[in-house]
Amino acid sequence: MATLPILQHEEKIIQTVNQNPVVVIIGETGSGKSTQLSQILHRHGYSNSGKIAVTQPRRVAAVSVARRVSQELGVHLGEEVGYAIRFEDRTSHNTRIKYLTDGVLLRESLADPELNDYSVVILDEAHERSLNTDILMGLMKRLVKVRSSDFKVLITSATLDGNKVSKFFTDCPVLTIPGKLYPVEILYNKERPSSYLESSLKTALDIHARQPEGDILIFMTGQDDIEKLVSKLEDKVRALEEGSCMDAIILPLHGSLPPELQVRVFSPPPPNCRRIIVATNIAETSLTVDGVVYVIDSGYVKQRQYNPSAGMYSLDVVQISKVQANQRAGRAGRTRPGKCYRLYPSRVYDDEFLDATVPEIQRSSLAGCVLYLKSLDLPDIDILKFDFLDPPSSESLQDALKQLYLIDAIDENGAITNTGQKMAELPLEPSLSRTLMEANNYGCISEALTVAAMLSAETALLSAPGRSKIERKRKNPVTNLPDGSGLGDHIQLLQIYECWDQTDYDIGWCKDNGLQVRGMLFVRDVRKQLSQIMQKMAKGPLDIRTNGKGEEFRKGYRNLRKALCTGYANQLAERKMHHNGYRILGFQSQVVQVHPSSVLKADELGKFPDYVVYHELIATPRPYMRNVCSVEMRWVVPIINKLKTLDVYKLSGGVEHVEEETERNLPDFPKKDVDIVASGDDRESRIQAARERFLARKGNK
DNA sequence: CGGAGGGCG
Numbered sequence: 001m002a003t004l005p006i007l008q009h010e011e012k013i014i015q016t017v018n019q020n021p022v023v024v025i026i027g028e029t030g031s032g033k034s035t036q037l038s039q040i041l042h043r044h045g046y047s048n049s050g051k052i053a054v055t056q057p058r059r060v061a062a063v064s065v066a067r068r069v070s071q072e073l074g075v076h077l078g079e080e081v082g083y084a085i086r087f088e089d090r091t092s093h094n095t096r097i098k099y100l101t102d103g104v105l106l107r108e109s110l111a112d113p114e115l116n117d118y119s120v121v122i123l124d125e126a127h128e129r130s131l132n133t134d135i136l137m138g139l140m141k142r143l144v145k146v147r148s149s150d151f152k153v154l155i156t157s158a159t160l161d162g163n164k165v166s167k168f169f170t171d172c173p174v175l176t177i178p179g180k181l182y183p184v185e186i187l188y189n190k191e192r193p194s195s196y197l198e199s200s201l202k203t204a205l206d207i208h209a210r211q212p213e214g215d216i217l218i219f220m221t222g223q224d225d226i227e228k229l230v231s232k233l234e235d236k237v238r239a240l241e242e243g244s245c246m247d248a249i250i251l252p253l254h255g256s257l258p259p260e261l262q263v264r265v266f267s268p269p270p271p272n273c274r275r276i277i278v279a280t281n282i283a284e285t286s287l288t289v290d291g292v293v294y295v296i297d298s299g300y301v302k303q304r305q306y307n308p309s310a311g312m313y314s315l316d317v318v319q320i321s322k323v324q325a326n327q328r329a330g331r332a333g334r335t336r337p338g339k340c341y342r343l344y345p346s347r348v349y350d351d352e353f354l355d356a357t358v359p360e361i362q363r364s365s366l367a368g369c370v371l372y373l374k375s376l377d378l379p380d381i382d383i384l385k386f387d388f389l390d391p392p393s394s395e396s397l398q399d400a401l402k403q404l405y406l407i408d409a410i411d412e413n414g415a416i417t418n419t420g421q422k423m424a425e426l427p428l429e430p431s432l433s434r435t436l437m438e439a440n441n442y443g444c445i446s447e448a449l450t451v452a453a454m455l456s457a458e459t460a461l462l463s464a465p466g467r468s469k470i471e472r473k474r475k476n477p478v479t480n481l482p483d484g485s486g487l488g489d490h491i492q493l494l495q496i497y498e499c500w501d502q503t504d505y506d507i508g509w510c511k512d513n514g515l516q517v518r519g520m521l522f523v524r525d526v527r528k529q530l531s532q533i534m535q536k537m538a539k540g541p542l543d544i545r546t547n548g549k550g551e552e553f554r555k556g557y558r559n560l561r562k563a564l565c566t567g568y569a570n571q572l573a574e575r576k577m578h579h580n581g582y583r584i585l586g587f588q589s590q591v592v593q594v595h596p597s598s599v600l601k602a603d604e605l606g607k608f609p610d611y612v613v614y615h616e617l618i619a620t621p622r623p624y625m626r627n628v629c630s631v632e633m634r635w636v637v638p639i640i641n642k643l644k645t646l647d648v649y650k651l652s653g654g655v656e657h658v659e660e661e662t663e664r665n666l667p668d669f670p671k672k673d674v675d676i677v678a679s680g681d682d683r684e685s686r687i688q689a690a691r692e693r694f695l696a697r698k699g700n701k
Numbered sequence: 702c703g704g705a706g707g708g709c710g
Contacts, residue, residue, distance in 0.1 A: 427710035
């Protein structure tokens with residue numbers, strides 16, 4: 001234990017913490033910061049007046065670090081040392097050191113914004129800049145002022161942006177704790193390769209043929225590239241003359257790989273055999289592979305980003321940041337000196353890579369975040385001027401306000417409503433919380449709970465190897481899986497869960513139908529958690545039983561779809577007259593399609609419904625609505641009316657300067673477009689009226 | 702008809 005570098009700095013750390021409310025700790029990999037900082041503070045009495053909280057961006061980390069620390073202190077996990085993650089709280093009144101995910105601490109701060117349980121909060125892995133950690137940093141900055149002397153905040157960060165964090169916390173001190181990494185030699189390509197797939201292949205084979213033993217870790221961007229590279233590597237390795245060099249096994253590693261295949265990277269290779277692991281950035285932080293001596297870094301990563309003016313996400317391949325490049329290189333030096341082959345020139349690293357990854361808060365829709373901050377009701381905090389380490393654009397904040405207004409979470413002045421306050425209690429995206437609120441009024445809360453839970457797990461539902469097969473199955477009536485009665489994907493998700501429910505949560509049934517067991521169990525947990533929160537809010541019994549093909553089924557799921565329409569008022573689309581493209585309402589004008597994987601059915605004329613709500617817009621690179629639900633025009637009318645009263649300036653509390661009225665894209669078909677649609681009649685006139693009022697309002701500005 | 706990096710309540 002004495003070998004951990006951080007322990008040699010114990011005195012300095014305590015002295016600095018004594019004298020400062022906030023301290024930034026730059027702890028390199030292997031410094032022991034995650035396990036030792038809490039213990040050091042504990043030893044020096046910081047846990048006497050309250051608990052020491054240590055946040056982690058990931059659950060597994062919170063659990064495993066807590067376990068380690070409890071062992072080191074020789075106590076039972078859950079006593080002096082415990083952890084809290086979603087669905088699981090292993091702490092007691094004895095707990096002095098509590099590891100928790102950043103999300104859990106945020107939830108706790110909803111109940112007690114001053115976090116009076118804690119004397120110290122350590123935000124670990126803050127350099128990863130997770131959305132929740134960024135919000136927490138903003139809250140901590142306020143809290144150290146409010147709670148003054150008895151409260152300490154420690155933030156761990158990376159070398160490259162430690163000073164930035166320090167500046168944010170009014171120039172607090174920065175302590176650097178060296179790590180225990182072995183040196184890693186960095187080798188650059190002279191030029192950027194035309195194909196980083198081919199370049200990785202060549203580099204890997206080169207290492208395999210010429211370098212001493214040690215595993216190779218290759219960072220690629222996604223499943224597709226990984227599969228291609230794995231198969232090429234297998235061909236080449238097989239073609240090598242026997243005995244000319246050692247054996248090699250090739251292992252893919254990415255998130256949609258089933259867990260039993262993921263854990264293969266944790267078992268050591270047979271003797272005289274080299275492992276070549278081809279991974280996404282899952283191997284950058286989430287999973288640590290032992291035995292890696294060589295890293296091949298493509299310099300790219302797949303990143304999800306949100307465009308607030310279009311209300312759309314895209315998944316793009318982008319260049320990594322310097323922090324990421326260093327993190328990747330560090331993976332080669334965990335067991336002995338290693339080498340990192342960067343498939344790009346050093347000038348690209350120097351001149352083109354950003355210092356740090358663009359924080360998630362600048363790449364996400366902020367509706368949930370803004371609702372959360374509003375619900376805290378901090379008198380001294382103005383949401384639009386909330387002090388973030390890296391503030392999101394005002395465009396993004398206004399988009400969030402607009403969305404929250406459309407789903408009744410805030411009023412026209414931007415103040416949180418009673419509905420909004422309740423919505424914030426639910427661990428869901430605002431659209432889904434709003435759907436639950438509404439479903440409660442329509443007597444379909446059970447169905448809505450299921451839909452919300454299913455969508456919370458969505459990506460974890462389909463098993464990886466059969467993904468494309470399942471997608472085909474979704475269309476193909478040969479399968480036993482229900483088809484959403486043609487009404488869309490939300491309904492299908494509900495029906496799938498109800499089928500599973502009827503098998504008494506049979507695991508075999510999941511496997512037979514190509515559904516991930518872990519994903520479905522997660523859905524059941526989420527549904528239970530949501531039910532409990534709803535019961536508590538209702539202050540009375542709520543019929544949350546799953547009742548299979550009951551009332552809602554017979555009524556064409558009308559109540560549920562109506563509730564979804566209200567919840568997704570900010571994600572509404574109207575079909576173009578002459579084809580099956582949709583225009584989305586409330587964002588800048590654009591035409592989108594229903595995602596090909598959708599089970600939404602066209603009518604006998606081949607037309608989709610006039611109106612749908614969608615769970616997500618994704619450009620890949622063509623714009624699609626993913627997970628759509630058919631809704632009726634008369635449910636849509638009040639939403640269109642609300643869109644007309646939208647005044648972002650007022651929503652912002654009249655304080656923020658709004659540059660220019662963004663186009664609302666209210667329904668306004670060109671005159672020549674006289675294609676007759678099912679519900680044509682009074683739709684046309686309403687649309688015309690809406691258009692005129694909108695234009696009139698615009699003219700007034 | 703298209704494609705899914707990672708993570709959290």
